[in-house]
Amino acid sequence: MKEFLGLCGFNEKEIELELPRVEKAFTKLGITASDIEQGKLRLKTYYAIELEGVRKIIRLVLRECINSLLVKDEGVEKIIYGFMCPGIDLISSALACKSRKVYAIHHSWALHIVVGCILGKLEGILEAAEEKWLKAGIVSHCANVKTLVGPVMLGLFPKPDLLITSGFLCETAPKTLDLLYELYNIPVRYIDAPPDRELGEYSLPNDRVAPMAALSMRKVVQAVQEIVGFEISDDLLTEVLEARNRQEAVMGRIKAVIENSNPLPLSPALENIWTCLGALPLNIDGIEEATEALSTLYIELQERVARGIGVVEKDAPRVMAILPMGQTDPRLEQLACEVGIAIVATDQSVVMPPLGTSDDPYVKYFIARLNGSMGLPLKKRVPLIVEGCRKLNIDGVLDRYHVGCRSVAADALLIESAVKRELGIPVLLLEWESFDPRVFNLNEYKKRLEIFKTMMLEKKNKT
Amino acid sequence: MQNERLDIHLRERPAQLEEAKRKGVKVIGYFPGNYVPEELIYASGAIPVCLANGGSPQPAAAALSVVPNMICPFARTQIGERLSKKDPYYSMIDMLVAPITCQHLKKAAEVWEYFDGLEIFKLGIPQQHKNDFELEYFGGRLRLLKDRLQTFTGNNITAEKMREAVELYNRMRVLLRQMSTLRKASTPSISALDFIKLNHASFYADPVFMVEVLDSVYRELKQENQGIKIESPRILLVGPSIGKGDYQVLELISAAGGEIVIEEICEGVRYYWNEIDNRGDIFQSLVKGYLVDRVPCAFMRYSTGERFNHALRLIEEFNVSGVIWYELLCCETYDSESYFFSRKLSERNIPMLTLEYDYGTDIAGQLKTRIEAFIEILKG
Numbered sequence: 001m002k003e004f005l006g007l008c009g010f011n012e013k014e015i016e017l018e019l020p021r022v023e024k025a026f027t028k029l030g031i032t033a034s035d036i037e038q039g040k041l042r043l044k045t046y047y048a049i050e051l052e053g054v055r056k057i058i059r060l061v062l063r064e065c066i067n068s069l070l071v072k073d074e075g076v077e078k079i080i081y082g083f084m085c086p087g088i089d090l091i092s093s094a095l096a097c098k099s100r101k102v103y104a105i106h107h108s109w110a111l112h113i114v115v116g117c118i119l120g121k122l123e124g125i126l127e128a129a130e131e132k133w134l135k136a137g138i139v140s141h142c143a144n145v146k147t148l149v150g151p152v153m154l155g156l157f158p159k160p161d162l163l164i165t166s167g168f169l170c171e172t173a174p175k176t177l178d179l180l181y182e183l184y185n186i187p188v189r190y191i192d193a194p195p196d197r198e199l200g201e202y203s204l205p206n207d208r209v210a211p212m213a214a215l216s217m218r219k220v221v222q223a224v225q226e227i228v229g230f231e232i233s234d235d236l237l238t239e240v241l242e243a244r245n246r247q248e249a250v251m252g253r254i255k256a257v258i259e260n261s262n263p264l265p266l267s268p269a270l271e272n273i274w275t276c277l278g279a280l281p282l283n284i285d286g287i288e289e290a291t292e293a294l295s296t297l298y299i300e301l302q303e304r305v306a307r308g309i310g311v312v313e314k315d316a317p318r319v320m321a322i323l324p325m326g327q328t329d330p331r332l333e334q335l336a337c338e339v340g341i342a343i344v345a346t347d348q349s350v351v352m353p354p355l356g357t358s359d360d361p362y363v364k365y366f367i368a369r370l371n372g373s374m375g376l377p378l379k380k381r382v383p384l385i386v387e388g389c390r391k392l393n394i395d396g397v398l399d400r401y402h403v404g405c406r407s408v409a410a411d412a413l414l415i416e417s418a419v420k421r422e423l424g425i426p427v428l429l430l431e432w433e434s435f436d437p438r439v440f441n442l443n444e445y446k447k448r449l450e451i452f453k454t455m456m457l458e459k460k461n462k463t
Numbered sequence: 464m465q466n467e468r469l470d471i472h473l474r475e476r477p478a479q480l481e482e483a484k485r486k487g488v489k490v491i492g493y494f495p496g497n498y499v500p501e502e503l504i505y506a507s508g509a510i511p512v513c514l515a516n517g518g519s520p521q522p523a524a525a526a527l528s529v530v531p532n533m534i535c536p537f538a539r540t541q542i543g544e545r546l547s548k549k550d551p552y553y554s555m556i557d558m559l560v561a562p563i564t565c566q567h568l569k570k571a572a573e574v575w576e577y578f579d580g581l582e583i584f585k586l587g588i589p590q591q592h593k594n595d596f597e598l599e600y601f602g603g604r605l606r607l608l609k610d611r612l613q614t615f616t617g618n619n620i621t622a623e624k625m626r627e628a629v630e631l632y633n634r635m636r637v638l639l640r641q642m643s644t645l646r647k648a649s650t651p652s653i654s655a656l657d658f659i660k661l662n663h664a665s666f667y668a669d670p671v672f673m674v675e676v677l678d679s680v681y682r683e684l685k686q687e688n689q690g691i692k693i694e695s696p697r698i699l700l701v702g703p704s705i706g707k708g709d710y711q712v713l714e715l716i717s718a719a720g721g722e723i724v725i726e727e728i729c730e731g732v733r734y735y736w737n738e739i740d741n742r743g744d745i746f747q748s749l750v751k752g753y754l755v756d757r758v759p760c761a762f763m764r765y766s767t768g769e770r771f772n773h774a775l776r777l778i779e780e781f782n783v784s785g786v787i788w789y790e791l792l793c794c795e796t797y798d799s800e801s802y803f804f805s806r807k808l809s810e811r812n813i814p815m816l817t818l819e820y821d822y823g824t825d826i827a828g829q830l831k832t833r834i835e836a837f838i839e840i841l842k843g
Contacts, residue, residue: 133802139793139819140533167590171565171762174590175796178767179803190764194587196563196604199576208603209587215596378573403533406566406795410530414577431531 001026004036007043009059018066025069028156031119039119046117046269046330048311053297057274058118060290064280065110071103072158078228079160080104083148084173086369087191087217088164090361091224092281093240094232102228106279107157108147109327112435113273116147116328122437125150133179142404143435144327145176152180159186161227164220166191168213168375169407189220193366195375202380205356206367213370214362237361243287247278250294257301259349259392263310264342265301268321269330271346316342317395317456320388322415323347323374324402329437332400332430332445339449341456343398347373350388352380374408381411382418389423396456400430426455465679469661472668472676477551479669480510484555489616492556494541494572495666495704496564496760497734498588500605500749502628504560505670506620507612512552513666514559515731516540517706522547523822529574535791536822537704537730538567542574552667558582558615560608565762565796568730584611591764592754602750622745629741629748631670638677639665639735645684646724647781652687655700655723656713662732663707695722696841699777701804702789703761703797704730712789712818715831719838725781727774729760761796767803774804778813785814785841787834792821814840 005015005022026036048054071079078101082088085106092104116122129146130136132153151157163186165173174190181188193213201208221232254274258266274297277290308314319336321343326332336343352371358364373381389397397419401412409431416427428448433439480490489509493499504511516522522543523536530542548554561572563585576583586604589597609620639662645652661680665673698716700723705713709731716723726732739752758773759766777783786808790797798819805815816837818830 133799135798135802139795139798141795141798167762167764169566171796172799174764175761175767175799178765179799181765182767182771182803183806188765190591192590192764194563194589194600195569196585196587198583198585212589212596212600215594219594378570378577382577401531403531406533406570406793410534410566410570412531413529414574 001036004040004043007040007049007055008062009055009057018063021066021070022062024073025066028069029115029121030124031121035119035121042118042120042330046267046334047273048267048270051297051300053293053295053300054270054273056293056296057277057290060280060293061110061113061273061276064105065114067103068105068107068110069156075101076103077101078103079158080162080164080224080227081148081157081160082106082164083108083177084144084170085164085166085191086168086213087166087220087365089244089279090237090240090365091164091221091232093244093283093287094236095224095228096281096283096286097236097240098230098232099228103281104224105281108144109276109279111147111151112328113276116435116437117272117330120329120437122147122328125154125156126436126438128153134176140403142170142172142402143433144404145172147328147435149176149180152184159184161187162224163188164191168193168195168370170405172404189223191217191220197377199377199379202352202371203355206354206370207356210356210366210370211363213366214360217362217366234361239284240287241361241365243284243291244278247287247291247294250291250298251275251278254294254298254301255345255349257298257305259345261301261305261310263308263314263316264312264337264344265304265310267311267334267337268325268343269333269337271333272325272327311337312340312342316340317453317460318342318344318393319396319398319456320345320347320349320385320392320394322385322397322399322401322412323408324405324434326400327435329440331440331442332432335442335445336398336449339446339453341398341449341453345388345392345394347385347388349392350384352376352384378411378414382415385415386418386422389419389425394423394425395460396426396428396452398428398430398452400432400434402434403431404433404435425459426452428452465676465683469664469668469676472672473664476667476669477555480512480555481551483510484557489557490555491558491560491612492552493560494562494568495730496562496568497729497757498562498564498753499560499586500739500753501670502625502632502739502749503605503609503612503620505631506624506628507616508618509557509612509616512556514541514544514553514556515663515666515707516544516550516553517704517731518709518711518822520822520824530570532821533793534570535567535703535794536820537706537791538571540706540822541568541571545575546578556581558584560584560586562586562588564588564760567794582615584608589754590762598750598754601754602746605746605749625745626741629739629745631674633738633741634674635665635670635677636733636735636738638674638681639733642677642681642684643725643735649782650693651722651724652684654717655726656710656717659705659710659713659726659732665733666707693722695720696784696838697722697724697782698841699724699774699781699783699786700726700728700789701774701786702728703791703794704728705789706731709822711827712787712820712830712834715834716787716838719831719835721787721834721838721841723787724783725777727758727770727777761800767800770800771804771807783813785816785837787837788815788817790817790819792819
């Protein structure tokens with residue numbers, strides 16, 4: 001265990017201090033010695049832990065996962081879970097700034113990484129949810145919500161005092177929380193705004209949907225304040241938002257290095273780990289610590305680039321992968337590297353420039369966040385992806401579409417045809433579940449990725 | 464007699480609409496779900512047509528060339544019909560009003576938008592309506608829709624025209640409600656299939672004509688409603704959608720000896736329980752009537768409990784002995800709710816059968832067997 005924690009970036013002093021907590025949390029999860037061995041192997045195989053920045057980031061993620069499992073044991077009085085919920089990053093950080101007796105988290109992301117990606121131990125959690133209303137099979141319930149319901153059913157996560165979600169991208173999350181309310185009496189609040197912008201509105205300031213979402217979030221914050229018994233002021237939220245923006249700026253720099261370097265300096269398997277920091281419930285100091293960890297990674301990546309170190313060969317075919325990435329399993333992304341494919345970008349890189357401005361931190365937040373690729377209508381999203389591919393000199397698109405998400409999966413075929421038509425480059429469609437490691441099929445994926453690579457090289461050679 | 468009149472009217476309707484279009488009248492389509500006020504369209508001088516086809520495997524399969532199969536077959540049908548343009552209603556419309564309800568129907572509208580130069584108005588439906596700002600949002604969208612319709616048709620939507628339109632559609636709602644509630648009797652004089660077909664006809668027929676027909680049919684049924692008491696198990700049908708043409712499950716239930724006496728369906732059946740208040744600010748009335756005073760669809764927030772309580776009321780009022788939950792494949796919200804409903808109904812000793820269907824022909828035998836077994840259980 002000590003070696004495991006060391007690989008996760010804990011120093012000796014921290015290991016001594018944290019060991020009992022980690023053991024306690026892992027016992028809850030049913031983590032065995034062989035799971036720890038598997039975790040060590042995965043860290044060494046998939047996660048570039050030779051980089052100090054990576055270790056710092058994993059340390060923060062592991063620490064948060066442990067915190068979330070031990071909240072009740074450690075005297076936290078009020079627990080709030082956000083789920084599929086823009087805004088929870090601000091709310092949780094604001095709460096963390098003001099009290100240690102309150103804990104709010106977008107809980108599943110840290111769990112995905114530690115229990116799914118590193119320890120490979122998510123099956124039991126998914127099955128616990130499937131025994132309830134999130135059954136397996138062709139209905140394709142999103143496994144992300146299973147990672148919320150499963151831990152609550154298994155008693156891994158305590159019953160929270162409040163659940164918050166939104167319906168910007170799906171109905172599954174709100175419906176799941178609705179059932180948690182009806183069946184287990186867990187209070188629920190929703191941050192909503194109808195995603196009904198028309199095409200012409202994207203070239204105008206977002207003065208309709210963003211303010212609506214902001215009002216909805218304010219209402220939820222009122223409910224949070226009533227539960228925790230103290231105020232979350234606009235000034236505090238502004239402070240958090242600014243700290244988060246600084247963090248995002250560093251993330252943007254990392255993304256730019258990955259997109260523009262040859263050879264690819266970092267495995268795409270790490271993307272959900274470094275981007276996860278944006279969702280952890282860190283107070284301002286914590287956000288600064290996370291930003292510093294990201295800066296370390298950024299510097300190390302620059303060094304790698306300067307020395308020509310890559311995770312694939314130089315001039316490997318450059319691929320844009322469509323979101324969401326493998327959230328609970330690093331193997332597909334790693335396999336792409338092993339086959340010699342450089343996933344240099346995701347469609348997270350393609351964003352409609354947000355228009356409009358506001359002094360209201362809530363409105364400001366939503367203006368910036370409602371223009372990402374996944375939330376755009378097809379007629380905006382598809383050309384944006386095509387344009388992004390063109391700009392980044394992409395050789396092929398990997399659309400591993402997440403069947404549990406109607407919103408993004410439904411776009412896959414039209415993205416494929418547009419990319420082929422407009423750019424003449426290959427597209428590999430994989431129907432999969434971003435949050436369910438059980439779908440991973442090494443032989444099938446390897447074969448398809450190899451063919452994909454061959455097609456990209458042939459196309460490159462012709463041109 | 465009335466059925467024959469209606470059949471003739473529906474056969475001639477596409478030609479009538481084409482003729483109206485030639486004279487400059489706009490035909491405006493909208494997706495079902497009962498969130499689009501037909502009154503607004505009608506008051507603009509345009510002809511509203513609810514696009515609610517379903518049940519046929521071909522259009523749903525045709526859509527698989529552009530969307531994967533985790534989009535529900537009803538939404539896929541709306542895509543497939545527009546792509547294939549075999550159904551005249553789907554090809555003749557001049558504008559689409561797309562209520563942004565569930566992800567499936569939202570995606571159907573996006574696919575239309577992607578392929579078409581058609582004017583599309585996205586009518587955002589607030590997923591909750593406890594707060595003033597949510598009601599104002601919906602009201603704002605309706606006002607914008609009014610402006611858009613005025614520009615599009617070149618006609619003014621006056622207060623008087625609005626009131627006339629509301630009155631007309633209220634009359635239709637009242638008649639459908641009266642007809643539906645006839646089925647509370649121990650001798651229902653109209654079958655679920657016939658009622659739903661009438662309901663579907665009301666989406667396409669001229670509304671003035673339809674009111675006349677419904678009125679006559681209702682008077683006939685009222686007189687007939689004195690027949691022999693039926694012994695068939697009385698069934699509540701719950702589900703996301705019964706498209707126009709999606710009649711297989713209804714027929715199988717009837718053939719197995721079950722009697723659907725009431726439906727709780729979100730799409731494809733006109734919402735007829737309440738009327739729109741025709742006094743005061745008409746937009747407030749529309750917001751109230753279309754958003755607030757109604758049983759929420761499963762995509763709405765806090766809807767599960769409210770929908771269950773509504774189902775319990777229907778079970779009591781219509782003397783229901785069993786529930787058939789008819790969901791479309793990959794409809795994640797209804798699938799989640801089915802767990803809740805079956806648990807809660809079981810606590811009350813009310814049997815429930817869950818059926819999933821994708822408009823395919825290959826599972827008809829399986830559906831038949833399961834329905835027959837369920838009816839046998841209900842018969843005791």
